[in-house]
Amino acid sequence: MKQLSLMIDLSRCIGCSTCIVACRNYHEIIDHTRAMPNGIPYYLRVENRERGTYPNVAVDSWVMPCQHCPEPKCLPSCPEGAIGKDAQTGIVRIDREVCNGCKTIPETLAAEKTKAAPCMAHCPTHINVQGYLGLAAKGKFPEALALIKEENPFPAVCGRVCYHPCETHCNRGEIDEAVSIRAVHRFLADLDGKAETRYVPPVRDRKAEKVAVIGSGPAGLTCAYYLAREGYGVTVYEKAPVIGGMLTRGIPAYRLPRDVIEGEIGAIRDLGVEMKTGVDFGKKITVAKLRKKRYRAFFFAVGTQVCKELGSEGEGLKGIHPAYEFLIAVNSGKPPVMGKRVAVIGGGNAAIDAARSARRLGAEEVFIAYRRSLEEMPAGEEEIREAEDEGIRIETLLYPARFIGEQGRVKAVEFIRMRLAEPDESGRKKPVPVPGTEFARPVDDVIVSIGQETDWSCLTPECACTITGTGTLRVDPVTLQSEDPDIFAGGDAVTGPRSVVEAIAAGKRAAVSIDRYLKGLDLRENRERDWTDTAKVQKEKYDPAKRAVMPLRNPKERSGTFDEVAAGLSAEAVMGEAARCQSCGCACIQSCPYGVIQYDGGRGYSHKCDLCFERIHVGDLPVCAETCLTDAITFGEKELVRRKVEDMGKEVLKDLTRESILYVR
Numbered sequence: 020m021k022q023l024s025l026m027i028d029l030s031r032c033i034g035c036s037t038c039i040v041a042c043r044n045y046h047e048i049i050d051h052t053r054a055m056p057n058g059i060p061y062y063l064r065v066e067n068r069e070r071g072t073y074p075n076v077a078v079d080s081w082v083m084p085c086q087h088c089p090e091p092k093c094l095p096s097c098p099e100g101a102i103g104k105d106a107q108t109g110i111v112r113i114d115r116e117v118c119n120g121c122k123t124i125p126e127t128l129a130a131e132k133t134k135a136a137p138c139m140a141h142c143p144t145h146i147n148v149q150g151y152l153g154l155a156a157k158g159k160f161p162e163a164l165a166l167i168k169e170e171n172p173f174p175a176v177c178g179r180v181c182y183h184p185c186e187t188h189c190n191r192g193e194i195d196e197a198v199s200i201r202a203v204h205r206f207l208a209d210l211d212g213k214a215e216t217r218y219v220p221p222v223r224d225r226k227a228e229k230v231a232v233i234g235s236g237p238a239g240l241t242c243a244y245y246l247a248r249e250g251y252g253v254t255v256y257e258k259a260p261v262i263g264g265m266l267t268r269g270i271p272a273y274r275l276p277r278d279v280i281e282g283e284i285g286a287i288r289d290l291g292v293e294m295k296t297g298v299d300f301g302k303k304i305t306v307a308k309l310r311k312k313r314y315r316a317f318f319f320a321v322g323t324q325v326c327k328e329l330g331s332e333g334e335g336l337k338g339i340h341p342a343y344e345f346l347i348a349v350n351s352g353k354p355p356v357m358g359k360r361v362a363v364i365g366g367g368n369a370a371i372d373a374a375r376s377a378r379r380l381g382a383e384e385v386f387i388a389y390r391r392s393l394e395e396m397p398a399g400e401e402e403i404r405e406a407e408d409e410g411i412r413i414e415t416l417l418y419p420a421r422f423i424g425e426q427g428r429v430k431a432v433e434f435i436r437m438r439l440a441e442p443d444e445s446g447r448k449k450p451v452p453v454p455g456t457e458f459a460r461p462v463d464d465v466i467v468s469i470g471q472e473t474d475w476s477c478l479t480p481e482c483a484c485t486i487t488g489t490g491t492l493r494v495d496p497v498t499l500q501s502e503d504p505d506i507f508a509g510g511d512a513v514t515g516p517r518s519v520v521e522a523i524a525a526g527k528r529a530a531v532s533i534d535r536y537l538k539g540l541d542l543r544e545n546r547e548r549d550w551t552d553t554a555k556v557q558k559e560k561y562d563p564a565k566r567a568v569m570p571l572r573n574p575k576e577r578s579g580t581f582d583e584v585a586a587g588l589s590a591e592a593v594m595g596e597a598a599r600c601q602s603c604g605c606a607c608i609q610s611c612p613y614g615v616i617q618y619d620g621g622r623g624y625s626h627k628c629d630l631c632f633e634r635i636h637v638g639d640l641p642v643c644a645e646t647c648l649t650d651a652i653t654f655g656e657k658e659l660v661r662r663k664v665e666d667m668g669k670e671v672l673k674d675l676t677r678e679s680i681l682y683v684r
């Protein structure tokens with residue numbers, strides 16, 4: 020394919036703005052006052068390195084039209100199919116006849132269309148939620164799934180266990196109820212369940228460099244996925260006998276079936292990632308040894324595997340199980356025999372999972388004792404509700420003062436009542452014991468779920484990294500690089516126990532950093548985007564429609580088995596639910612990494628630089644190049660333009676291999 024290119028020689032540019040005016044007039048960009056949030060009307064806009072975006076060219080500035088990416092992200096995101104790529108020239112174009120500005124309501128402020136949709140902004144992996152909902156509403160399911168997979172290699176996992184901040188921040192929630200985004204996500208992901216038909220993305224050029232990933236949870240596997248896509252040789256080292264981290268060893272099958280996890284891990288294996296289980300990294304295999312074997316970077320994603328202890332008297336009695344160890348036993352098919360009365364201490368996801376698992380193992384009376392109130396409970400609302408429906412009692416403001424035993428085995432817990440005082444350093448109200456309120460409750464088993472921490476014995480002395488006061492690895496928050504340049508870390512091991520989607524986001528972030536590190540590029544440049552500027556929707560403009568409810572199996576029936584509780588939505592329900600999306604932004608604007616697509620509020624369509632497609636097909640120059648008073652703009656085939664830059668002996672301001680528009684100084 021011929022790849023066309025524009026070159027702007029900034030040392031010749033005199034800042035007259037003729038190119039910008041010509042561009043605006045030629046393309047009839049009339050509604051310019053509303054075209055950009057900062058009031059700058061043109062897509063051929065001018066940026067200044069120090070001072071942001073300005074309408075007039077200063078000498079140290081450059082124009083920022085469309086890059087015409089080899090794999091444009093805007094193209095698959097359009098539900099209308101309005102964006103295409105010209106096979107001959109590689110020019111990415113928006114068909115104005117087809118583009119409807121993503122369901123634009125005429126009075127909606129154009130500025131809102133250029134802001135980030137809150138669902139995408141609040142998703143740690145920044146999936147183009149609006150884009151895939153738009154596609155799903157039209158029944159374009161494979162296209163919708165491909166869009167999700169660009170940003171997240173675990174769609175089926177996240178479609179089940181993600182704490183869905185996208186829904187929490189969905190603008191539709193201000194009108195009636197948030198769109199049931201996770202349920203749509205799950206439906207789409209499940210279409211790809213079969214190994215024979217699963218989409219495995221292509222691998223870019225194979226590279227000689229090898230990378231070691233330590234830990235096979237969502238953070239480690241995501242990093243491996245993106246590095247393998249870039250062509251690096253990746254080996255994952257896992258201490259446990261199975262791959263998947265907390266996904267396979269912590270979260271029970273009734274919420275996350277094993278075949279679902281295996282399917283998504285299979286796709287990562289298919290990319291050529293080598294996975295070694297039973298390797299306690301830091302013992303026989305160390306950073307020093309792998310450095311000698313020419314491993315060029317390391318990603319530590321070892322999670323938090325060590326269960327914290329309460330420190331209460333009698334904690335060593337038989338029948339008292341640390342939650343994560345209990346869940347590992349359950350998930351490996353060798354659960355301990357449970358008595359009839361089980362107390363679970365804690366208030367997080369693991370506590371709820373332990374309680375629901377104990378019920379499934381035959382415990383008749385299961386209760387959760389939590390030291391704060393229900394409002395402070397970190398477990399997800401849905402999980403709490405489902406646990407209660409299964410007959411699990413949640414008792415708040417209780418703390419186990421001591422465990423009472425008989426012949427070495429627990430037989431009762433002495434609880435003390437708590438009250439909430441002023442907030443502590445975590446911002447939550449501090450629970451303090453109320454003297455004289457102790458009482459004993461007979462139990463057969465106790466499961467303690469009060470948190471986890473990291474075992475850092477995997478970092479041997481040659482690693483020049485440091486551990487923070489809270490037991491996490493010290494890394495740069497943007498690049499995830501540690502103080503030892505070839506060592507990166509992310510996921511729970513860096514944040515403390517959090518969530519699957521945050522671990523996935525960390526794995527992706529680390530992969531970008533490692534790729535840049537191995538290419539000798541700047542690790543920080545253009546990494547941060549302001550996600551606070553999110554779109555608002557007009558509340559009075561919507562079609563009333565009820566939120567789709569995820570069907571759950573009957574509590575009595577489900578609490579006796581580890582079969583999946585949630586049944587999933589039908590295709591019809593998914594299309595209806597996806598259509599409830601208010602399309603806060605434009606799907607293409609959400610997806611463009613360069614921010615070059617703009618929305619014309621007056622006409623209700625999006626537009627971007629198409630290098631004056633019609634003109635160049637009849638042999639004319641793009642209008643900006645033709646009108647430039649100082650011949651600062653050169654247009655032509657990319658290779659010719661590149662050679663011209665080289666002949667000029669100029670500094671190129673953009674990566675020549677990926678972009679069709681160059682800036683030289």
Ligand SMILES: Cc1cc2nc3c(=O)[nH]c(=O)nc-3n(C[C@H](O)[C@H](O)[C@H](O)COP(=O)(O)OP(=O)(O)OC[C@H]3O[C@@H](n4cnc5c(N)ncnc54)[C@H](O)[C@@H]3O)c2cc1C
Nearest residue numbers: 234236237238258264265269300322510511517518519522
């Ligand atoms: C019971 C439970 C339920 C949860 N439910 C949810 C939920 O519903 N939704 C949600 O979003 N989050 C949930 N979470 C949290 C979520 O699972 C974690 O935040 C996430 O898995 C962290 O990912 P990670 O990759 O950082 O670490 P992990 O998933 O913990 O993976 C780390 C891996 O590193 C391996 N490892 C450790 N040391 C070494 C070593 N020396 N050598 C080699 N390998 C090593 C470990 O064996 C492990 O496999 C839950 C957690 C638990 C425990």
